[in-house]
Amino acid sequence: MGDATAAMSGPSGAKPRRRLSGRNIMVYGILIVMCMYYILPLWVMVMTSLKGMPEIRLGNIFAPPVEITFQPWVKAWSEACTGLNCDGLSRGFWNSVQILIPSVFLSIAVASVNGYALVNWRFKGSDLFFTILIFGSFIPYQVMLYPIVILLREMGLYGGLWGLVLVHTVFGMPILTLLFRNYFSSIPEELFKAARVDGAGFWGIYFRIMMPMSLPIFVVAMILQVTGIWNDFLFGVVFTKPDVYPMTVQLNNIVNSVQGVKEYNVNMAATMLTGLVPLVIYFISGKLFVRGIAAGAVKG
Amino acid sequence: MASTVRGNRWIRNLNSKIAALPMVITTMVVFVGGTIWTVVYSFTNSKLLPREEFVGFAQYERLWSNSRWLQSIENLAVYGIFALIFTIVVGFVLAVLMDQKIRYEDAFRTIMLYPFALSFIVTGLVWQWILNPEFGLQSIVRSMGWDNFVFDPLYNPDIVMYGLLIAGLWQGTGFIMCIMLAGLRGIDEDIWKATRVDGIPTWKTYIVVIIPMMRPVFITVLVLVTAGIIKLYDLVVAQTSGGPGLASQVPAMYVYDYLFTAQNLGQGLAASTMMLVSVLVVLIPWAYLEFGGKKHG
Numbered sequence: 079m080g081d082a083t084a085a086m087s088g089p090s091g092a093k094p095r096r097r098l099s100g101r102n103i104m105v106y107g108i109l110i111v112m113c114m115y116y117i118l119p120l121w122v123m124v125m126t127s128l129k130g131m132p133e134i135r136l137g138n139i140f141a142p143p144v145e146i147t148f149q150p151w152v153k154a155w156s157e158a159c160t161g162l163n164c165d166g167l168s169r170g171f172w173n174s175v176q177i178l179i180p181s182v183f184l185s186i187a188v189a190s191v192n193g194y195a196l197v198n199w200r201f202k203g204s205d206l207f208f209t210i211l212i213f214g215s216f217i218p219y220q221v222m223l224y225p226i227v228i229l230l231r232e233m234g235l236y237g238g239l240w241g242l243v244l245v246h247t248v249f250g251m252p253i254l255t256l257l258f259r260n261y262f263s264s265i266p267e268e269l270f271k272a273a274r275v276d277g278a279g280f281w282g283i284y285f286r287i288m289m290p291m292s293l294p295i296f297v298v299a300m301i302l303q304v305t306g307i308w309n310d311f312l313f314g315v316v317f318t319k320p321d322v323y324p325m326t327v328q329l330n331n332i333v334n335s336v337q338g339v340k341e342y343n344v345n346m347a348a349t350m351l352t353g354l355v356p357l358v359i360y361f362i363s364g365k366l367f368v369r370g371i372a373a374g375a376v377k378g
Numbered sequence: 379m380a381s382t383v384r385g386n387r388w389i390r391n392l393n394s395k396i397a398a399l400p401m402v403i404t405t406m407v408v409f410v411g412g413t414i415w416t417v418v419y420s421f422t423n424s425k426l427l428p429r430e431e432f433v434g435f436a437q438y439e440r441l442w443s444n445s446r447w448l449q450s451i452e453n454l455a456v457y458g459i460f461a462l463i464f465t466i467v468v469g470f471v472l473a474v475l476m477d478q479k480i481r482y483e484d485a486f487r488t489i490m491l492y493p494f495a496l497s498f499i500v501t502g503l504v505w506q507w508i509l510n511p512e513f514g515l516q517s518i519v520r521s522m523g524w525d526n527f528v529f530d531p532l533y534n535p536d537i538v539m540y541g542l543l544i545a546g547l548w549q550g551t552g553f554i555m556c557i558m559l560a561g562l563r564g565i566d567e568d569i570w571k572a573t574r575v576d577g578i579p580t581w582k583t584y585i586v587v588i589i590p591m592m593r594p595v596f597i598t599v600l601v602l603v604t605a606g607i608i609k610l611y612d613l614v615v616a617q618t619s620g621g622p623g624l625a626s627q628v629p630a631m632y633v634y635d636y637l638f639t640a641q642n643l644g645q646g647l648a649a650s651t652m653m654l655v656s657v658l659v660v661l662i663p664w665a666y667l668e669f670g671g672k673k674h675g
Contacts, residue, residue, distance in 0.1 A: 105475050105478050105480060106480070108471075108475055109472075109475055109476075109480070109486055112468075112472060112490070113486060113489045113490065115548065116489050116490050116492070116493060116548065116552065117489055118508070119493070119501075119504040119505065119508060119548065120492070122504065122507065122508055123504050123507075126507065134513065135513075138517070138518050138521065139507070139508065139513055139514055139518065140518065188400045188401075191397045191398075192397070192398060192400070192401045194397075195394045195397050195398045195401075196398075199393075199394030199397075201394060201395060201398070204398065207398070207401055207402055207405050207406075208401075210405040210406075210409060210410060211401060211404065211405050211409070213409075213661070213665075214404075214405060214408075214409030214410075216601075216605055216657055216661050217409060217413060217654060217657065218608055218609055218630070218650065218653040218654060218657055219609065220609075220629075220630055220633040220634070220649075220650040220653055221412070221413055221416050221650045221651070221653065221654045222408060222409070222412040222413065222416070223633075223634075223637060223650070224415075224416065224419075224428075224637055224643070224646070224647065224650075225408070225411065225412035225415045225416060226408065226412060228428075229407070229408075247400075248404050248408055251400070251401065251404050255401065279393065280393035280394055280397065281393065305495055308497070309496070309497030309498070309499075309500075310497075311497065311498065311499050311611075311612040311615070311616075312611060312612065312634075316634075316638065326497050326499045326500075326612075329499055329500075329503070330499050330503070330615060330616050333503050333506075333616075334616070334619060342507060342510075342513070345503065345507070346504075346507060349500050349503045349504060352497070352499070352500055353496045353497070353500040356495040356496060356497070357492065357495060357496065359495070360491075360492055360495035361488075361492075364488075367491075367495070368487075368491065368556055371494065371553060371556070
């Protein structure tokens with residue numbers, strides 16, 4: 079509450095101002111100009127994807143379509159070619175879904191238990207592992223790519239969906255563990271102690287007390303992971319084979335393919351399709367999204 | 379006696395230890411083990427497969443005499459310096475504007491932040507289209523009467539990194555604005571009252587009082603942005619594929635190509651070790667400032 083009032087009253091203070099002061103015109107002017115820069119690509123993407131190729135060749139990319147056509151969307155979804163495969167982006171979409179669901183579930187399960195153990199069941203060295211984990215998140219992925227290829231090959235998971243799921247779980251761990259650790263440490267310790275006295279064990283307390291009390295943070299973690307994993311490109315291209323490529327990789331292959339005539343409308347429809355999942359999550363989740371990414375920012 | 383005490387200690391909290399196993403394996407095997415493996419094998423002349431044939435610093439000598447690598451470093455330096463300056467300045471200015479008790483704050487934030495939800499691939503492909511000289515910005519300005527207007531960053535080796543920069547800033551500045559705004563909101567209202575009583579103008583308060591107070595936020599932003607810059611990869615792949623020529627190559631691309639397509643492992647590992655070194659150069663002073671101080675305080 080204290081926070082909210084401080085935020086509402088803002089820095090510029092008590093003196094009431096006329097609505098159209100020069101200062102206000104400048105503030106809103108700059109904000110609106112910047113917003114045009116941010117909105118422009120989305121606008122261009124949608125408009126281009128709704129035009130036919132003849133109109134694109136003649137017209138300007140900012141203009142709305144004279145004649146709306148959904149053909150590019152259909153083509154991007156079910157006919158666009160990558161190499162010899164011409165079954166469209168739908169394959170990449172379903173691959174991404176198949177990667178996404180187990181990755182999100184597994185990474186959140188592992189990280190939440192980690193966070194819980196770090197707060198309530200500290201053991202010798204637990205803080206050390208946590209520190210390494212956080213510092214590990216700053217190591218460029220390129221450093222660990224090849225060793226992971228070897229590990230996955232040894233486990234027989236290289237090239238398939240499950241190998242990628244494992245990789246996402248591992249690299250989601252630092253940030254998610256931090257997120258859960260911080261949240262769990264805000265839950266009063268008395269609750270934990272009372273449950274211990276009543277004879278609840280490690281898993282009992284986790285499932286019956288910690289988890290039900292922390293649903294918001296699970297939602298934040300989910301938002302973070304769904305967008306992060308959906309948007310991943312590097313891991314997809316390194317750890318999977320072409321027939322299980324996630325959507326981002328397939329999209330890049332479709333748009334940047336050198337063969338054939340460039341169909342810009344299909345390309346933009348495909349780009350839009352790939353961006354749609356995180357965009358929908360972003361617009362639905364609103365402030366939770368901000369919380370999720372801000373949690374990622376306040377490390378240390 | 380000693381052994382039973384020891385046994386007890388191991389068995390106590392056994393469940394929690396089992397639960398922490400994934401974390402222990404991740405840190406020790408992947409993060410620590412993987413990094414050490416990469417550094418060690420960067421001193422070998424592994425080609426297609428890793429081989430324990432140590433050649434000292436030969437891979438590094440080859441790396442630093444490879445024109446493609448040197449070009450990658452130069453490109454990243456150009457991109458990095460401008461990305462840092464612009465992200466911090468734009469992020470801060472936007473945050474200050476957002477903090478002026480404006481109306482529709484939520485709408486403005488939603489618009490500024492949505493690009494951050496999109497992947498670098500989507501970002502790169504959209505801006506590739508907007509910067510397309512035949513149909514995009516250039517052709518529109520030309521059709522408005524400036525027939526000689528030239529703006530084709532993706533086809534001009536001299537300015538291609540700025541083309542990437544426009545896209546990179548589009549994707550990331552909204553996020554930095556949010557962090558900065560949170561920092562501004564965290565500043566005690568009394569500070570503002572005090573400066574107002576003293577008659578210090580608002581702009582001066584920001585520069586003299588607020589920015590120094592937000593030092594931790596700026597440092598966090600600096601570390602985040604720098605780590606992001608060093609990892610720069612997807613955006614380049616999508617927007618320019620490293621071209622025209624080698625004009626927008628970046629170190630991460632060099633690593634990928636040598637590890638997975640050129641089949642010259644030792645060289646790729648040496649390059650990735652250099653990426654690690656550059657992160658450490660940023661990270662160690664930061665960790666020292668951030669955690670070194672706390673121990674004393």
